[in-house]
Amino acid sequence: MTTAHILVVDDEPDVESMFRQKFRKEIKSKKIDFRFALSAAEALTYLDDSSAHAEATLILSDINMPGMNGLELLRVLKEKYPPLPVFMVTAYGDEQSQQTAKSYGASGFINKPVDFSQLKQDIFNLVAEAL
Amino acid sequence: MNTKYALSRVSLPVGRQMKPLLNRFKVSQRITLGFAVALGLAFTGTSVGVLIGNFYQDKAIAEEDHYREEVALLSQLQAGVLQARTHQQQLIPLSKFPEDFQEEYSHIIKHAETIELLWGRLIAFEAAARDAGIVDELTYDSFDIFFNTYDGVPENYLQELADLVESIALTPTTAPAEVAVAQQRLLAFTNSDLAISFDGISDDLSGTIKQANEDLSAARQAADAAHQLRNQIMLASMLLSSVMAVLLAILISRSISRPLVALENTAVQISESDSFDLRAAVMGEDEVGTVATAFNLLLNRVENLLCEQRLREEDLENANHQLLSTQSQMIAQEKLASLGSLTAGIAHEIKNPLNFVNNFAELSVELAEELIEEIDGQKEQLDPDFLSEITEIVDTLKGNVSKIDHHGKRADKIVANMLQHSRSGDSEWTMVDINELVAEAINLAYHGMRAKQSGFNLDFDTDYDTTLTPLRVSAQDLSRVFLNIASNACYAIYQRQLGEGPDYTPLLKVRTRQQDNQVSVYIRDNGSGMSPEVKAKVFDQFFTTKPTGEGTGLGLSLSYNIVVEQHGGSMTVESEEGIYTDFIVTLPI
Numbered sequence: 001m002t003t004a005h006i007l008v009v010d011d012e013p014d015v016e017s018m019f020r021q022k023f024r025k026e027i028k029s030k031k032i033d034f035r036f037a038l039s040a041a042e043a044l045t046y047l048d049d050s051s052a053h054a055e056a057t058l059i060l061s062d063i064n065m066p067g068m069n070g071l072e073l074l075r076v077l078k079e080k081y082p083p084l085p086v087f088m089v090t091a092y093g094d095e096q097s098q099q100t101a102k103s104y105g106a107s108g109f110i111n112k113p114v115d116f117s118q119l120k121q122d123i124f125n126l127v128a129e130a131l
Numbered sequence: 132m133n134t135k136y137a138l139s140r141v142s143l144p145v146g147r148q149m150k151p152l153l154n155r156f157k158v159s160q161r162i163t164l165g166f167a168v169a170l171g172l173a174f175t176g177t178s179v180g181v182l183i184g185n186f187y188q189d190k191a192i193a194e195e196d197h198y199r200e201e202v203a204l205l206s207q208l209q210a211g212v213l214q215a216r217t218h219q220q221q222l223i224p225l226s227k228f229p230e231d232f233q234e235e236y237s238h239i240i241k242h243a244e245t246i247e248l249l250w251g252r253l254i255a256f257e258a259a260a261r262d263a264g265i266v267d268e269l270t271y272d273s274f275d276i277f278f279n280t281y282d283g284v285p286e287n288y289l290q291e292l293a294d295l296v297e298s299i300a301l302t303p304t305t306a307p308a309e310v311a312v313a314q315q316r317l318l319a320f321t322n323s324d325l326a327i328s329f330d331g332i333s334d335d336l337s338g339t340i341k342q343a344n345e346d347l348s349a350a351r352q353a354a355d356a357a358h359q360l361r362n363q364i365m366l367a368s369m370l371l372s373s374v375m376a377v378l379l380a381i382l383i384s385r386s387i388s389r390p391l392v393a394l395e396n397t398a399v400q401i402s403e404s405d406s407f408d409l410r411a412a413v414m415g416e417d418e419v420g421t422v423a424t425a426f427n428l429l430l431n432r433v434e435n436l437l438c439e440q441r442l443r444e445e446d447l448e449n450a451n452h453q454l455l456s457t458q459s460q461m462i463a464q465e466k467l468a469s470l471g472s473l474t475a476g477i478a479h480e481i482k483n484p485l486n487f488v489n490n491f492a493e494l495s496v497e498l499a500e501e502l503i504e505e506i507d508g509q510k511e512q513l514d515p516d517f518l519s520e521i522t523e524i525v526d527t528l529k530g531n532v533s534k535i536d537h538h539g540k541r542a543d544k545i546v547a548n549m550l551q552h553s554r555s556g557d558s559e560w561t562m563v564d565i566n567e568l569v570a571e572a573i574n575l576a577y578h579g580m581r582a583k584q585s586g587f588n589l590d591f592d593t594d595y596d597t598t599l600t601p602l603r604v605s606a607q608d609l610s611r612v613f614l615n616i617a618s619n620a621c622y623a624i625y626q627r628q629l630g631e632g633p634d635y636t637p638l639l640k641v642r643t644r645q646q647d648n649q650v651s652v653y654i655r656d657n658g659s660g661m662s663p664e665v666k667a668k669v670f671d672q673f674f675t676t677k678p679t680g681e682g683t684g685l686g687l688s689l690s691y692n693i694v695v696e697q698h699g700g701s702m703t704v705e706s707e708e709g710i711y712t713d714f715i716v717t718l719p720i
Contacts, residue, residue: 014487021494091482113486113543 004127007035009043009061009073010089022116032123040068044076053081058126060110063090063097071100078105085126089114158418161383169376176368184361191354197265198347204253205343209336211246212285215239216330219292223317226310229301236296243289250285254278270346277339281332288329295320390414394423407434478549485543492536499529548685563606565650565718566595566643572613573641573654580621587625589637596643599650600720604698612690612702616654616714619686622677623658623712630659648720649700655713661706669704694718 008019016036026032035052037043043061047053059077063070074086087108088101098109108122156164218239225232253274261271299313320326390412397411407430411423502525510518570593580587617639624637640655661669668674670691675682694702700718 012483012487014491018487018490018494021498022490091479091486112482113489 002127002130003030004032004057004123005035005055006032006058006060006123007037007043007046007056009037009040009059009065009070011038011062011065013038015062023120026120039065040070040073040076043073047077047081053084056084057130058107058123059084059086060089061086063088063101064092071097071104074101074104074106087122155415156417158387161386161417165376165379165383168379169372172372172375173369176372177365180361180364180366180368183364184357187357187360188354191350191357193263193265194350195347195354197260198343198350200256201260202340202343202347204249204256205336205340208246208249208253209333209340211242211249212329212333212336215242215246215289216326216333218242219317219326220321222296223314223321226299226301226314226317227307229303229305232301239289239292243285246285246289274339277335281328281335284325284328284332288325291323291325292320386415387417387419390419390423394419394426398426401430407437474549478546481542482546482550485539485546488535489539489543492532492539495532496529496536499525499532503529545683545685548683548689559607560603560605562601563604563609564601565599565604565652566597568604568606568610569613569641569643569652569654570595572610573617573639576614576617576621577639579618580625584625587621587628589621589624589639592638592640594640594642596645599643599645602650602718602720604718605693608693608697612693612716613652613654615686615690616716620654620656620658620712620714623660624656626659627657627709645720650718650720652716652718653713654716655711657711660708660710660712661704662708666704666706670702 008015016034019034019036020027023032023034027034035046037046040061043059047056061070061073068076070088070090074088077084077086082105085107086105087110088097088106089110089112090097091112101109107126110119218235221235222232222239225235257266257271257274260266261268295316299309299316301310301313305313393414394411397409401407401409410427410430413420413423413427503522506513506518506522506525513521573591573593577589620639624639628635628637636657638657640653642653642655644651644653665676670687671684672688673684674688675684691702694700694716698718700716702717703715704712705715706712
């Protein structure tokens with residue numbers, strides 16, 4: 001049984017609590033392991049560690065963040081770690097952001113409010129692909 | 132035309148014959164005529180006066196000269212005769228002194244020459260005067276008689292005296308007796324008939340001289356009278372010409388000023404009353420008439436210009452009105468747009484915290500359920516009192532969290548609608564058959580209603596115009612419009628159905644029509660209808676008659692925006708409370 005390692009990048013601290021409760025059962029059964037970063041910079045620092053980016057299954061990043069925004073982070077990540085799948089999450093479900101995200105190489109685009117059951121399914125699909 | 136215009140058309144006073152005659156002439160001609168008449172009269176009068184006066188005066192002066200000379204001639208003649216007689220009588224006493232006698236006699240000879248000369252001159256003078264017409268025949272005849280009477284008398288008298296003097300031939304040696312004889316003879320000669328006749332000349336001349344003097348003074352008076360006559364004629368003609376000049380001046384100035392005053396009155400009346408439809412009366416064909424005609428032409432032009440100006444003003448006013456209404460529309464649109472972006476901004480900002488509320492509420496509902504399960508699994512080991520208390524609290528907690536979840540989702544729906552509101556217009560524009568779009572929306576609304584209320588049903592009455600031109604529209608947005616209207620119609624029908632029961636036949640009537648470059652969609656339900664107050668607010672944002680939580684009050688306001696702002700169409704509603712509601716959506720082709 002493989003554990004999916006997911007890094008969630010969002011400037012809202014309550015996101016961690018929400019994800020941990022939503023994926024309570026999966027975390028307990030060690031199907032999914034979450035890491036949380038409050039900014040793009042924090043995420044990049046964490047991923048600099050070789051083991052960290054090697055084991056990461058998926059990055060979930062918000063687009064609207066102070067400092068470096070999600071789309072810029074996506075570009076950097078795709079330069080540094082091309083095979084790493086990145087999902088963009090946004091409340092502003094506009095065409096343009098979606099197009100940009102796609103052109104930068106995002107693997108998915110999730111509108112807020114997040115459909116967690118769908119997200120769960122997507123994560124399991126990714127894990128299955130990786131095997 | 133109004134009465135003012137009629138007033139300006141005052142006709143000329145009748146009976147002024149001079150005026151029309153004068154009006155035929157130009158002003159300059161009239162003035163020239165006036166001067167010519169006045170000056171002509173003055174010149175003619177003076178000339179005639181001078182000529183007549185001169186004629187009479189010349190005649191009088193000629194007579195005067197004649198009589199003066201006549202008097203002189205006659206007087207000289209009389210003097211000559213008297214002298215001759217006196218000297219002849221002196222000869223008698225001087226007979227004694229031959230030398231003195233001879234000297235005295237030489238005097239007589241001198242006088243005799245003078246008398247002869249004057250006699251001839253007088254005859255010639257009178258004849259000339261008669262020929263010149265200075266003296267009439269009668270006067271001349273009296274002279275003629277005189278000349279004939281005394282013809283040869285002086286000559287004979289002097290001849291006889293000469294013969295006598297020669298015969299007596301006195302010398303200093305002549306004897307006194309001879310002297311006495313000579314004296315006797317001289318005395319006899321003095322008293323002879325011839326001598327008396329010679330004296331008669333002098334006597335007759337006295338009367339003639341008197342008459343001549345009378346004639347002379349008469350001639351002087353005639354000359355004075357002629358002089359006066361000349362002055363009188365000149366004065367009279369000058370007076371007459373002055374009076375004529377004054378009369379003509381008055382007449383001419385009146386003939387000029389009267390139409391000018393009329394023109395002035397018209398001008399004043401126009402400028403005071405602003406009635407440019409007035410016209411000046413044209414009296415005559417002179418310069419004033421021309422000015423009046425020109426003035427009228429000017430008025431025509433002014434009236435036309437005013438008319439044009441009025442039209443332009445109206446155009447401008449209309450344009451201004453349009454501009455203002457466009458401006459207010461633009462301001463309203465700008466307001467709506469800024470309100471839209473503000474709404475969108477707020478909606479976005481609210482959406483994030485709302486997501487947390489909803490997510491945590493959902494989680495809490497799940498957790499509460501798990502907690503209830505957990506408690507249920509342990510209930511045998513728990514104190515019944517504690518169990519019932521804890522169960523009650525957890526149930527209340529679960530109820531509260533459910534309410535948070537419910538209201539959070541409600542708020543989320545509002546936010547989603549608001550976002551849609553601000554985002555309308557982003558969707559794709561395609562050629563669409565409106566009939567299809569409407570039919571689809573109606574169907575969707577009907578099934579949506581049936582899914583919520585299983586007992587709901589209605590009759591359809593559809594009449595689609597198959598000749599509709601496909602329209603280029605935002606299909607997604609427009610579909611929302613028809614869905615909104617149809618959903619509201621179903622809701623209204625259901626409301627009435629609940630109140631009236633089985634006797635009520637619910638009916639949804641849908642029609643489409645194309646006319647005047649417009650496509651109209653009529654969606655009419657015989658549901659609960661609207662009161663006028665509700666109808667007035669039906670397109671207002673956040674206005675709803677549905678119970679709290681069922682409607683957001685954004686559906687129709689969004690629909691209105693889509694139809695009017697986005698598609699340039701119109702959206703109206705007709706309704707009667709408890710009877711029907713008819714929505715009419717009109718789209719331009």
